[in-house]
Amino acid sequence: MILLEADEARTGSRMRDAGPGSSPSASPPAASAPPASPPAAASSPDIDLAALVAPDLDRLYGYCVRLAGDPHDAEDLVQETLLRAIRRRSSLRDPSRTRAWLFAIATNCWKDQGRARGRTPRTTPLDSVDENDRFSLFQTIAIEDPFPYSDELHLDFLRLFRDEDVQQVFGAITPAFRLPLILTVIHGFSCKEAAGILDIPLGTLLSRLHRGRKQLEHGLWDYAVRNGLVTVAGEDER
Numbered sequence: 001m002i003l004l005e006a007d008e009a010r011t012g013s014r015m016r017d018a019g020p021g022s023s024p025s026a027s028p029p030a031a032s033a034p035p036a037s038p039p040a041a042a043s044s045p046d047i048d049l050a051a052l053v054a055p056d057l058d059r060l061y062g063y064c065v066r067l068a069g070d071p072h073d074a075e076d077l078v079q080e081t082l083l084r085a086i087r088r089r090s091s092l093r094d095p096s097r098t099r100a101w102l103f104a105i106a107t108n109c110w111k112d113q114g115r116a117r118g119r120t121p122r123t124t125p126l127d128s129v130d131e132n133d134r135f136s137l138f139q140t141i142a143i144e145d146p147f148p149y150s151d152e153l154h155l156d157f158l159r160l161f162r163d164e165d166v167q168q169v170f171g172a173i174t175p176a177f178r179l180p181l182i183l184t185v186i187h188g189f190s191c192k193e194a195a196g197i198l199d200i201p202l203g204t205l206l207s208r209l210h211r212g213r214k215q216l217e218h219g220l221w222d223y224a225v226r227n228g229l230v231t232v233a234g235e236d237e238r
Contacts, residue, residue, distance in 0.1 A: 049089050053082070056099045059187060063103055066182050067110040069171065077113065081106040100189065104197040107179070137217035146230035160229045161220065169219040177212030180205055 053060075060081065064074040084105050085092075092101050141157050150156045161169075170178065183194040195205040224230045 049086065049092075052092075052095055052098045053085065053102065056102055059099065060102050060106060063182065063187060064106055064110070066186070067106065067179075077106060077109055080109045080113070084109060100193050100197055103183070103187070103189075104199070107197055132214040132218045133211065135214055135218045135221075137221055140221055144230070144232050146232075157224070157230070158220075160224060165223060165227075166220075169223050170216065172219055173212055173215045177208045177215055180209040181212045181216065184209060 057078075061074060061078050064077040064081070065071055068074045068077050081102060085102060088105070092098065138154065141154055145153070147153055147156045170181075173181070179198060180191075180194055183189045183197060184191060189197065191205055191209065192202060194209075195202045198205065200208075225232055
C-alpha cells in the first residue's frame with residue numbers, strides 16, 4: 001500500500017512537470033535536427049558545357065588560327081579542343097574561367113599535334129642575348145625621322161602597315177615569344193592567366209612577353225625598310 005501511494009505520487013509529479021495535456025508516458029522532445037547544409041554546387045559532370053563554351057567559340061577559333069597558321073588546320077584544332085574539353089570537363093573547377101580553360105586545352109592540343117607531325121617549333125634559348133633585346137622602335141624612329149614634317153611620328157609609322165603586313169611580321173616571331181603576346185595583347189588575358197594557360201612560371205611569361213615585343217618592334221622596322229615603306233639615313237644619297 002505504501003509502495004502504491006509512492007508510485008502514484010511520482011506519477012502525479014511527472015504530470016505536473018509535463019504541463020497540461022501531456023501524457024504520463026510522453027517521451028521528452030527529441031533534439032532538433034542540425035540546420036541543413038546549403039546545396040552543393042553542381043558537380044562537373046552536371047555542368048552545361050555547351051552553354052559555357054558557346055560564348056567563347058569565336059575567340060577560340062581565332063586563337064587556333066594563330067596557333068595553326070591555317071584556317072583548315074585551325075578548324076581541326078578547335079574540334080580536337082572541344083573533344084578534349086568534353087572528356088576533361090571534370091577539371092573545370094570554376095565555370096567563370098571557361099575561356100582560360102579552353103585556351104589551355106587548345107595550346108596543349110597544338111603542341112601534341114606538332115609533336116605527332118614531327119614538327120619542332122623554332123625556339124631561342126631564353127638566357128641568350130640577341131640584338132632584339134637592345135632594339136627600341138621608338139628611339140629608332142626618332143633618330144631616323146622618316147616623316148620630318150609629322151606631328152605624329154610614331155603613329156604615322158604604324159599607319160604604313162596593312163593588316164597583312166602586320167600578320168606577316170607577327171608570324172615571324174619565335175613561337176615561344178609570340179604566344180604570350182597573343183594571349184595578353186589580342187585576347188586580353190592577364191599575365192598570370194597567360195602563364196597558367198601556357199603552364200609556365202609567371203617570371204618566364206614576363207620574360208617571353210618582353211622578348212616577343214622586342215622581336216615585333218624590330219620586325220616592323222626591318223619590314224618597313226626592306227619594303228621601301230621608309231627611307232633610312234644615307235639611302236637617299238645613293
